[in-house]
Amino acid sequence: MNNAIVRLNPSQLLLLVFLFFIILGTIFLKLPFATTTQVTWTDALFTATSSMTVTGLAVVDTGTVYTLFGQLVILALIQIGGLGIMSFAVLIFMLLGKRIGFRERLLVQQSLNHTSIGGIIKLVKSLFIYSFTIELIAMCFLAITWVPEFGWGRGMYLSFFHSISAFNNAGLSLFPDNLMGYVGDPIINIVISSLFIIGGIGFTVLADIWYKRKFKKLSLHSKLMIVGTVVINAFAMLVIFVMEFHNPHTLGAMSEMSDKLWAAYFQATSPRTAGFNTIDIGNMHEATITFMLLLMFVGAGSGSTGGGIKLTTFLVIVLSVISFLKQKQQITIANRAIKETIIFRSLAISMISFLFIFLAVFILNITEPEPFLKLLFETVSAFGTVGLSMGITADLSNIGKIIIVFIMFLGKIGPLTFAFSLAKPRQEKIRYPSEDIMTG
Amino acid sequence: MNNAIVRLNPSQLLLLVFLFFIILGTIFLKLPFATTTQVTWTDALFTATSSMTVTGLAVVDTGTVYTLFGQLVILALIQIGGLGIMSFAVLIFMLLGKRIGFRERLLVQQSLNHTSIGGIIKLVKSLFIYSFTIELIAMCFLAITWVPEFGWGRGMYLSFFHSISAFNNAGLSLFPDNLMGYVGDPIINIVISSLFIIGGIGFTVLADIWYKRKFKKLSLHSKLMIVGTVVINAFAMLVIFVMEFHNPHTLGAMSEMSDKLWAAYFQATSPRTAGFNTIDIGNMHEATITFMLLLMFVGAGSGSTGGGIKLTTFLVIVLSVISFLKQKQQITIANRAIKETIIFRSLAISMISFLFIFLAVFILNITEPEPFLKLLFETVSAFGTVGLSMGITADLSNIGKIIIVFIMFLGKIGPLTFAFSLAKPRQEKIRYPSEDIMTG
Ligand SMILES: [K+]
Numbered sequence: 001m002n003n004a005i006v007r008l009n010p011s012q013l014l015l016l017v018f019l020f021f022i023i024l025g026t027i028f029l030k031l032p033f034a035t036t037t038q039v040t041w042t043d044a045l046f047t048a049t050s051s052m053t054v055t056g057l058a059v060v061d062t063g064t065v066y067t068l069f070g071q072l073v074i075l076a077l078i079q080i081g082g083l084g085i086m087s088f089a090v091l092i093f094m095l096l097g098k099r100i101g102f103r104e105r106l107l108v109q110q111s112l113n114h115t116s117i118g119g120i121i122k123l124v125k126s127l128f129i130y131s132f133t134i135e136l137i138a139m140c141f142l143a144i145t146w147v148p149e150f151g152w153g154r155g156m157y158l159s160f161f162h163s164i165s166a167f168n169n170a171g172l173s174l175f176p177d178n179l180m181g182y183v184g185d186p187i188i189n190i191v192i193s194s195l196f197i198i199g200g201i202g203f204t205v206l207a208d209i210w211y212k213r214k215f216k217k218l219s220l221h222s223k224l225m226i227v228g229t230v231v232i233n234a235f236a237m238l239v240i241f242v243m244e245f246h247n248p249h250t251l252g253a254m255s256e257m258s259d260k261l262w263a264a265y266f267q268a269t270s271p272r273t274a275g276f277n278t279i280d281i282g283n284m285h286e287a288t289i290t291f292m293l294l295l296m297f298v299g300a301g302s303g304s305t306g307g308g309i310k311l312t313t314f315l316v317i318v319l320s321v322i323s324f325l326k327q328k329q330q331i332t333i334a335n336r337a338i339k340e341t342i343i344f345r346s347l348a349i350s351m352i353s354f355l356f357i358f359l360a361v362f363i364l365n366i367t368e369p370e371p372f373l374k375l376l377f378e379t380v381s382a383f384g385t386v387g388l389s390m391g392i393t394a395d396l397s398n399i400g401k402i403i404i405v406f407i408m409f410l411g412k413i414g415p416l417t418f419a420f421s422l423a424k425p426r427q428e429k430i431r432y433p434s435e436d437i438m439t440g
Numbered sequence: 441m442n443n444a445i446v447r448l449n450p451s452q453l454l455l456l457v458f459l460f461f462i463i464l465g466t467i468f469l470k471l472p473f474a475t476t477t478q479v480t481w482t483d484a485l486f487t488a489t490s491s492m493t494v495t496g497l498a499v500v501d502t503g504t505v506y507t508l509f510g511q512l513v514i515l516a517l518i519q520i521g522g523l524g525i526m527s528f529a530v531l532i533f534m535l536l537g538k539r540i541g542f543r544e545r546l547l548v549q550q551s552l553n554h555t556s557i558g559g560i561i562k563l564v565k566s567l568f569i570y571s572f573t574i575e576l577i578a579m580c581f582l583a584i585t586w587v588p589e590f591g592w593g594r595g596m597y598l599s600f601f602h603s604i605s606a607f608n609n610a611g612l613s614l615f616p617d618n619l620m621g622y623v624g625d626p627i628i629n630i631v632i633s634s635l636f637i638i639g640g641i642g643f644t645v646l647a648d649i650w651y652k653r654k655f656k657k658l659s660l661h662s663k664l665m666i667v668g669t670v671v672i673n674a675f676a677m678l679v680i681f682v683m684e685f686h687n688p689h690t691l692g693a694m695s696e697m698s699d700k701l702w703a704a705y706f707q708a709t710s711p712r713t714a715g716f717n718t719i720d721i722g723n724m725h726e727a728t729i730t731f732m733l734l735l736m737f738v739g740a741g742s743g744s745t746g747g748g749i750k751l752t753t754f755l756v757i758v759l760s761v762i763s764f765l766k767q768k769q770q771i772t773i774a775n776r777a778i779k780e781t782i783i784f785r786s787l788a789i790s791m792i793s794f795l796f797i798f799l800a801v802f803i804l805n806i807t808e809p810e811p812f813l814k815l816l817f818e819t820v821s822a823f824g825t826v827g828l829s830m831g832i833t834a835d836l837s838n839i840g841k842i843i844i845v846f847i848m849f850l851g852k853i854g855p856l857t858f859a860f861s862l863a864k865p866r867q868e869k870i871r872y873p874s875e876d877i878m879t880g
C-alpha cells in the first residue's frame with residue numbers, strides 16, 4: 001500500500017489529494033450543522049469542488065446558506081487548495097531538477113538540497129509562512145473598512161474570510177452580490193486586487209524579486225510575468241472602461257468618475273482567475289463578455305493559485321504566432337530564445353483546453369435551457385477556475401452541475417499534470433520515417 | 441512593373457489576383473442590368489467576395505435579385521475562385537519543390553519538369569479538364585430531376601448553376617430556401633454531396649487515387665484524407681441524426697425515415713465547407729449548432745475548393761494531443777512519423793484562426809444586435825468559407841458586412857499564405873541562448 005503511493009508520480013498524487021479533500025469537504029458540508037437549510041449532495045460536492053479548486057462558482061449563497069462551521073470548511077478547502085497547488089508546482093519542478101525555471105541563486109538552492117524530503121518540507125514551510133503573512137497583513141487592512149461597518153466580531157471575520165478567498169484567488173464572498181457594494185471603495189479595491197494579483201503571479205516570481213531586487217537580473221519567466229501582467233491589466237482596463245462607459249446597468253449608472261475607474265480596474269484584473277466582481281456580469285455588453293472570455297481563458301501565472309492556460313503560455317503562443325508570420329526561425333523574447341518544447345507544450349495546452357471547453361459547452365447545450373453565451377461563459381469560468389458567472393450557476397441541472405464540477409477539477413489539475421507528463425517522455429524503440437502532409 | 445509582379449511570392453500573387461477579381465466582380469454586379477432591384481456597393485462587394493472565396497453567404501436572394509447576367513458573373517467568380525485556389529495550391533507546392541506531398545510517380549512528375557512555366561501550364565490545364573468534366577457529368581445527373589420539374593431551359597440552367605456551385609464548394613443556390621425543397625430527393629442529395637466531397641478532398645488526393653489505384657500504395661496525405669473524411673462524415677451524421685431526431689423544426693417534422701436519414705447525411709457533410717442546407721439551420725438545437733461550429737472550423741482538404749483549417753490540420757492536432765498525453769516522443773500515423781514543422785504549423789494555423797475569429801466576433805458583438813451564437817456561427821462560417829447562416833446575413837449592418845467580407849477573404853487566402861510563409865524561413869544571423877519559462 002505504502003509502496004503504491006510512492007510509485008505514483010506527483011501529478012497522480014496531486015490528483016488523488018484533490019479528490020480526497022473534495023470528498024472529505026463534501027461530507028463535511030453535508031453535515032446538518034454546516035448549513036442553515038438542507039443542501040443536496042450535488043450542491044455540497046459543487047461547493048467543495050469550487051472551494052478546493054479555488055474557483056468560487058456558487059450554487060447557493062455562501063453567506064446565508066452555510067453556517068460558520070460550513071464557511072470554515074469552505075475556507076479550509078480554499079486554503080488547502082491554493083497552497084496545495086502552489087506547493088505542488090514548486091515540488092514538481094524541483095523533482096524534475098528544473099530548479100523552478102531559473103538557474104541562479106534562489107530560495108530553493110540556498111536553503112536545501114532540492115531532491116531531499118527535508119528540502120521540500122523546508123521550502124513548503126517558507127511558502128506557508130509567506131502566504132499566511134500576506135493574508136494576515138491584508139486582513140488588517142480590510143478590517144479598516146469592515147470593522148467600523150460591522151463591528152469587531154463580524155468585521156474581523158469578514159476581513160479574515162475575504163483575505164484568504166482573495167489571496168488564493170477563490171473569489172468567494174460572504175456578500176450575496178459579491179463585492180458590488182464596494183465598487184468605489186479604494187481600500188477594498190486595492191487590498192483585494194493586490195491579494196489576488198500577488199497570489200496569481202506565482203511564488204517563484206515573488207521569490208525571484210525578493211532575492212534579485214533588480215529587474216534586469218530577474219529570470220525570463222519573472223520578467224515575462226511582470227510585464228505581461230501590467231500590460232494585460234492596463235489593456236483590459238481600457239477595453240472595459242470604453243465598452244461599458246455608457247452601459248446603464250454597469251459603468252453608465254455610476255455618477256462618479258472615480259467609481260467608473262475603480263470598477264473598470266477591478267473588473268479588468270479579476271477575470272484572469274480571481275473571480276470577484278464589483279459590477280453585474282450578467283448585464284455587461286456581449287462584446288465585453290466576449291473579451292472577458294479571453295481574459296478568463298488566459299488566466300494567471302504558472303505555479304500560482306490561479307487558473308487558465310496561464311499568462312506565460314498565452315504570451316509564448318502570441319510570440320510564436322508573430323514569429324511564425326515574420327518567418328523567423330527562432331522565437332525570441334528579450335534576447336532569449338524559447339525552446340521548441342515549450343512552444344509545443346503551450347500550443348498543446350491551449351488545444352487540449354479548447355477541446356474540453358468545447359465538449360462541456362456541447363453537453364451543457366443539451367442539458368440546459370440557458371443561451372449559448374451564458375453556458376460558454378460558465379464553462380470558461382470553471383476551466384480557468386475564475387468563478388465569474390452570468391447568473392446561471394444556481395439554476396444548472398444536476399447533470400450541468402456535475403459537468404461544471406468536472407471542468408473545475410480538470411481546470412485546476414490539468415495544465416500541471418500535462419507539464420509533468422511532457423517532462424518525462426517515454427523512450428520509444430521504433431523510430432518511424434517521416435512523411436509530409438499538406439495542412440492548412 | 442513586370443519585374444514587380446515577378447518579384448511577388450505566390451501567396452502575394454494569389455492575394456492580388458483575388459483582390460482584383462473581387463473588385464472586378466463588385467463593379468460587374470453593380471451594373472444596372474446585373475440586378476432586378478438596386479443593390480448597395482457593400483452588398484455587391486459582399487456578393488462578389490462570397491462568390492470569389494466560394495463561401496456562399498448571401499445578403500440578398502441570388503435567384504431573384506440577380507438577373508441572368510448577374511448570376512453568370514457570380515458563377516464565373518465561383519469558378520475562378522475555386523479553380524484559382526486549386527491551381528495555386530498545386531503551383532505553390534510545386535514551386536517549393538515539394539512535389540505536392542508525395543514522392544513517388546505522380547501526374548506532376550510524369551508529365552513535366554515541376555519548376556518550368558510550361559509544366560505549370562500543363563498541370564493547370566489537366567486540373568481544368570478534370571474539373572469541367574466532373575461538373576458536366578454532374579450537370580447531366582441533376583438535369584434528371586430538374587428538367588422534368590422546370591422544363592429544358594430553366595432545368596438545364598439550374599443544373600448548370602448548382603453543379604458549379606457544388607463542385608467549387610460555394611453553396612450558393614438559386615432557390616430562396618437553398619435545397620430545403622429537396623431534403624429527401626436521392627438524386628439531388630447524392631449528386632450535390634458527391635460534387636462537394638470530391639471538390640473538397642483535394643486534387644492531389646484524386647490524382648493519387650487515379651495513378652496508384654490501391655489504397656496501400658497511396659501517400660500518407662491521401663490515406664489520411666480518405667479515412668478522415670469517411671470517419672468524420674459518419675460521426676457527424678450520427679450526431680446530427682440523434683440530436684435533431686425529435687426537433688419539430690427539423691428532423692422531427694419529417695414523417696419518412698428516409699427523409700430523416702438523407703437530411704442527417706446532407707447536413708453532416710455540408711458544414712465542412714460546402715454550405716448547402718436541406719434543413720433550417722436557424723431552428724436546429726443549440727447543441728447541434730455547437731457541433732457544427734467544429735465541423736465548419738475543421739473544413740475540407742488542403743489544396744481543395746474548401747476552407748477551414750483543413751481536415752489534415754485537424755487530424756494532426758488530434759494525433760499530437762493524443763501522443764502528447766501518452767508521453768510519446770514521436771507522433772505517428774500508419775507507421776509514419778509526422779515532422780515537427782508540420783505539427784507546429786498545424787497548431788499555429790489553428791491559433792491564428794482562433795485569433796481572427798475571436799476578433800471578428802468581438803467587433804460584431806459591438807456593431808450587431810444579434811445574439812452571440814448567431815454572430816459566432818456567421819463568423820466561423822465565413823472563416824471556413826462554408827456559407828451556412830442562422831439567418832442573419834441580410835440583417836448585418838454595413839460594418840458587420842465588411843467584417844464578414846474581410847473574414848471570408850482571410851479564410852480563403854490565409855492558411856495557404858501561412859503554409860508558404862513557413863516553407864521559406866528567413867535565415868537569422870543571431871542565435872540567442874534559450875531559457876526556460878513555466879507554462880500551463
Ligand atoms: K477564482
Ligand SMILES: [K+]
Pocket residue numbers: 494495496609610611713714715825826827
Ligand atoms: K461554401
